[in-house]
Amino acid sequence: MKIKYIKWLLCSLTLVFFACKEDHIISIPSHKLTLNSSENNGNRTEVGAKVSLGDISTGIASRKWTIEEGVADIIDAENDTESTASVLNIRFLKAGNQDIVLNQIFKENAYVGVEDEVNSGKKEFEETFTFEVLEQIQLSNLEAAILDSDGNKETLLTLENDALNEVSAGKTVRYSFDVVGQPETITAESGDANAVEGSEIIDLENNKASIDVKYSKVKNYGISLNASRLNPVGNGTLSFTNLITIVGSTEPVTLESTSIVNGKITLAFSREMEASSVNTNDFSITLKNKSNVTIPASIQNVEVQSDDATLVDLTLNGETVYDDDIATISYTKGSFATTDGVLLESFTNQQAISGGDNILVGTNYDFDFEKSGTGIENWRSNTTFCGPCIAENSSYEYSTEQAKTGNTSLKLNVLQGGVAALLNTTTSGVDIEYPIVSGQTYEIGLWAYVPASHNFGPSQVNIRTFTNDGTGALDPGFPSLILNNSTPKDTWVYGSVTASFNSTSAKLIMRVRNNIEGPVKPLSIYLDNITIKAVNPRP
Secondary structure, X not given: OHHHHHHHHHHHHHHHOOOOOHXXXXXXXXXXXXXXXXXXXXXXEEOOOEEEEEEOOEOEEEEEEEEOOOOEEEOOOOOOOEEOOOEEEEEEOOOEEEEEEXXXXXXXXXXXXXXXOOEOOOOEEEEEEEEEEEOOOEEEEXXXXXXXXXXXXXXXXXXXXXXXXXXXXXXXXXXXXXXXXOOOEEEEEEOOEEEOOOOOEEEOOOOEEEEEEEOOOOOEEEEEEEEEEEOOEEEEEEEEEEEEEEEOOOOOOOEEEEEEEOOEEEEEEOOOEOHHHXXXXXXXXXXXXXXXXXXXXXXXXXXXXXXXOOEEEEEEOOOOOOOOOEEXXXXXXXXXXXXXXXXXXXXXXXXXXXXXXXXOOOOOOOOOOOOOXXXXXXXXXXXXXXOOOOXXXXXXXXXXXXXXXXXXXXXXXXXXXXXXXXXXXXXOOOEOOEEOOOOOEEEEEEEEEOOOOOOOOOOOEEEEEEEEOOOOEEOOOOOOEEEOOOOOOOOEEEEEEEEEOOOOEEEEEEEEEEOOOOOOOOEEEEEEEEEEEEOOOOO
16 A cells, blocks of 8 residues: 555656646545645745645545635636635735635545555545745835945935946945845945945844945946845845946045965055055064964065055065964055055054954854844853853843944943853854864954953953864863953954864854952953954964
């Protein structure tokens, strides 16, 4: 019986989702079995998408599909509320939770499901298929605004093809728009101008979205904004050609980032730099290994990249910079200038960060603290991994008071003697893990901001990052960051550790212990932009 049933099922699957020669069907007793083309998507679909339901039951005396009027279009049928067909092909016309009801009457008491050992003991059935139908993703009511140095809207742009709105080099434009259809991601494509990392915001509750793009090169740009989701697959786009023309600026040029890339140091500036104006002698480097031991090093050459003049490479004399090195760059104001003639101001001790890709991007991990919530909803205190943890002496929340990128950071308050140990979780409290490659070395980094009002006295505060790859909590042996009175205040500072794993996934535990001596006073710091990057450590 079961062998015949399996043969029949294979043939019936072909029949439903499309054809089977009738003489191949093996007659078996009444058996209830239905198929749903959206089942693997959790019955999520969008308005206009095709959905197929199949009744491949045997021994059917009668069947009827019922749909509420106005909800769907039954393809190739004049009646959109009822059907007796074995295969129902529809397109939903209306968003929301929508039901399709199947009524069946069998000639005999029917078996139910894929197995055929159990008889239901009845002939009549009513089955309801409920679908979550989303609107098609649509973008509308676009607003584009130039931002000032504080991130406030300064000037609105004219939104027309070939408008060529003048924007000064180094400025950021915020694109804001209404969006429906519950997109999961938004992107901005604007030639070689880049979206600001962490600036993407999707407010599903209010159907709003925005993304910031920074423009550095003197040229014309269009814009293509895309909102998309994977389940169900959908996207919407807004685009303009020649929307912006970037013009020279008299504003100061800024150093955007300092990175370790392929054994060199790469500086990224807010505007294009003039290659002929660079003087290698104006730059200097301090290089240490991860154990803080100084490595003799000097700069051999400073060169503006030919294909992207916002990037400048520093090559050392006979020395390679490894990803776990502590490299800081200083510059004394000289002749180095932008292509529009603005001299670069001096800077000191700019630490180079590994230039690899952050593996947390594209995962559910809230590495930049931009997900909706209060912080408490997205993180949990780990009361078993503090040594010991005094959870009641710490609190944490998302804050807009400071942010390395985007709009929010994690504000952490730890009383004297208190310890905060936090893990990123879903809103239901499940720890979020990220994918790793067994045996690969990773740099785990984060940024911290200490207000100028803090006085550490003779004490210090350690921020440590531990990882758990299923074999236990891995302690790198030293802090990611040590905060004391020599720590720069009112600015973002970076710290990191390296670790390798024996698993394919892991989760991160952040621990901050407040051992400041003196009067009881909470430590209030801000954390942002956790990064985990595959690195090439110093041998």
